[in-house]
Amino acid sequence: MKGLWIFVIVNILAISKGRKNVLFIVMDDLRPQLGAYNGPYFPGSGQSLMHTPNIDGLASKSLLLKRAYVQQALCSPSRASFMTGRRPDTTHVYDLYTYFRSVGGNFTTIPQYFKSKGYETAGMGKIYHPGVDSNNNDPLSWSMPYLRGDHNWEDKNHSWKGIPDSLLKDRPLIDKQIADHAINTLQHLAPAAKSGHKPFFLAVGFYRPHLPFVFPQSFIHNYPWSDVHVPDNQFAPRSMPTIAWTHSNELWSYQDIKDTKFTGDINTTLPHATVIKLRRAYYTSVSWVDSLIGNVLAELSRLGLDSNTVVSFVGDHGWKLGEHGAWAKHTNFNVDTHAPMMVKIPGMTDKGIVSEKLTEFVDLFPTLVEAAGVSPVPLCPENSATVSVCHEGQSLIPLIKNPNIAWKNASFSQYPRRHSHHDIMGYTITTDRYRYTEWVRFNKPTYKPDWNTVVDAELYDHQVDPNENINKVHYHSQSNIKMQLSQQLRAGWRDTLPSSAISHGFGR
Known part of the structure; x- marks a missing residue:
């Protein structure tokens, strides 16, 4: 013993x-x-x-x-x-x-x-x-x-x-x-x-x-x-x-x-x-x-x-x-x-x-x-x-x-606000070039966004505007990139992860 x-x-x-x-x-x-x-x-x-x-x-x-x-x-x-x-x-x-x-x-x-x-x-x-x-x-x-x-x-x-x-x-x-x-x-x-x-x-x-x-x-x-x-x-x-x-x-x-x-x-x-x-x-x-x-x-x-x-x-x-x-x-x-x-x-x-x-x-x-x-x-x-x-x-x-390994292509941040007596959440996605934000109605009891109620939005092009001085979300020339970023934001962080990141654990 x-x-x-x-x-x-x-x-x-x-x-x-x-x-x-x-x-x-x-x-x-x-x-x-x-x-x-x-x-x-x-x-x-x-x-x-x-x-x-x-x-x-x-x-x-x-x-x-x-x-x-x-x-x-x-x-x-x-x-x-x-x-x-x-x-x-x-x-x-x-x-x-x-x-x-x-x-x-x-x-x-x-x-x-x-x-x-x-x-x-x-x-x-x-x-x-x-x-x-x-x-x-x-x-x-x-x-x-x-x-x-x-x-x-x-x-x-x-x-x-x-x-x-x-x-x-x-x-x-x-x-x-x-x-x-x-x-x-x-x-x-x-x-x-x-x-x-x-x-x-x-x-x-x-x-x-x-x-x-x-x-x-x-x-x-x-x-x-x-x-x-x-x-x-x-x-x-x-x-x-x-x-x-x-x-x-x-x-x-x-x-x-x-x-x-x-x-x-x-x-x-x-x-x-x-x-x-x-x-x-x-x-x-x-x-x-x-x-x-x-x-x-x-x-x-x-x-x-x-x-x-x-x-x-x-x-x-x-x-x-x-x-x-x-x-x-x-x-x-x-x-x-x-x-x-x-x-x-x-x-x-x-x-x-x-x-x-x-x-x-x-x-x-x-x-x-x-x-x-x-x-x-x-x-x-x-x-x-x-x-x-x-x-x-x-x-x-x-x-x-391996510094060149396939990696996530976006980061996600958020910030809450009150607007017209409603809870609003500003969801942000930062990519290699852009920062895009949608301010949407937020359901506090469920902690879920209502993507159908967008109060406002922001789009900054860091390649030409790194200090975020011009919101281009309403520029006609940016309509395609806005649509792409909106889809990526709403898909969420899991969709940005490379396959190697989800190989261990619960996955998607």
């Missing part, structure tokens, strides 16, 4: 040693205005790079997805989606108040799945949207106590604030608290992980650059006033339907913005000086968090864990910095749905792999599972409400093995 137990333990350790740890890093409201994204898919035009040496360094050793899209450009719906690997019409989360387990199903999340496979799972900061919409950071996901952190310096009077560094020694900013806790947790997890006894899944969620933009004053030197510019397109797209618009209420809620008399109405803008101040503060917040990510990655290396740890990095969605005269997210504009995503896999991405294939944040779940060497997760069936473990994406690992 003793020999049998030794055999079992030895085999468990062998299996554990074959698995990689996972360091899962999320930044809030991060647009891909990073050095690694410089090129045709860089957000905006004529804008400077942000100073992010650590993120760019990580990208140089990762599978870098230059055309990754979130499924809804709002914190809670986006996070509920990529943390479960399911789209908003499956999670039924479209706002900041709804918990996916209460309305969608008792879906297994990424960390919960790793926990079920024998991993120690620890979370901190903003991984889920905190509060009722995650039942306070989804306790089922974690095997260790969760650290949320304390907001020491934020208030509703100031949309941005540089804090003298000397004042931060006794009252550190929340992201410093999170980075320090991540380092301490790595030190705690390292012995069991290195011995092969217990691999880990460590999720580190940074709050910045979410409003208010609060940072150590010393970091603002990275952005001289003369280097920061207003966007080239401080106006709404020509022929844009009003239902596509957002009034920038998130920014407007701060008193210093209210004092400017900014309304957020279509084709209204903030004063140029205010725009530059906000953009400069946003950039500085990003550089501040980049330095903290550098500290966490340095500790991973110092502990000898980097050679056996998958590192994923994402922003939960993009963010408007005055483009179209608007701010924050809350739309289907490309600048909101396009966000950074990269995955570093030791031994596979060491020299860096750049992909311009269309990818989606629901692809993250199956990717991390395969990268870590854990049992694969199947593709979800049409109705997965009672299926605890599945995904609605596509593992990105084939892009590492």
Whole structure:
């Protein structure tokens, strides 16, 4: 009997040693205005790079997805989606108040799945949207106590604030608290992980650059006033339907913005000086968090864990910095749905792999599972409400093995609105060249669109109009492409998957 137990333990350790740890890093409201994204898919035009040496360094050793899209450009719906690997019409989360387990199903999340496979799972900061919409950071996901952190310096009077560094020694900013806790947790997890006894899944969620933009004053030197510019397109797209618009209420809620008399109405803008101040503060917040990510990655290396740890990095969605005269997210504009995503896999991405294939944040779940060497997760069936473990994406690992492999030819996003006392959903498809959106009546009790009731539509040609300044949906010359995109949008995401993506799991 003793020999049998030794055999079992030895085999468990062998299996554990074959698995990689996972360091899962999320930044809030991060647009891909990073050095690694410089090129045709860089957000905006004529804008400077942000100073992010650590993120760019990580990208140089990762599978870098230059055309990754979130499924809804709002914190809670986006996070509920990529943390479960399911789209908003499956999670039924479209706002900041709804918990996916209460309305969608008792879906297994990424960390919960790793926990079920024998991993120690620890979370901190903003991984889920905190509060009722995650039942306070989804306790089922974690095997260790969760650290949320304390907001020491934020208030509703100031949309941005540089804090003298000397004042931060006794009252550190929340992201410093999170980075320090991540380092301490790595030190705690390292012995069991290195011995092969217990691999880990460590999720580190940074709050910045979410409003208010609060940072150590010393970091603002990275952005001289003369280097920061207003966007080239401080106006709404020509022929844009009003239902596509957002009034920038998130920014407007701060008193210093209210004092400017900014309304957020279509084709209204903030004063140029205010725009530059906000953009400069946003950039500085990003550089501040980049330095903290550098500290966490340095500790991973110092502990000898980097050679056996998958590192994923994402922003939960993009963010408007005055483009179209608007701010924050809350739309289907490309600048909101396009966000950074990269995955570093030791031994596979060491020299860096750049992909311009269309990818989606629901692809993250199956990717991390395969990268870590854990049992694969199947593709979800049409109705997965009672299926605890599945995904609605596509593992990105084939892009590492063969960057030219047949791939999905579209990504899908959506955003809800109220219009004439009705629920409306803006369904968006992004293809290699176009972004097409139909705003349709939405049946909330069934979570289904009524494709027969189209309120309005949008069509942007990214080849000639990458910043989406002209809605061409009513151009006679675009009628054929509009019809094709409409058919593809309504057919849905399953029809865009290559056969290789549905060979494992429930299929169509």
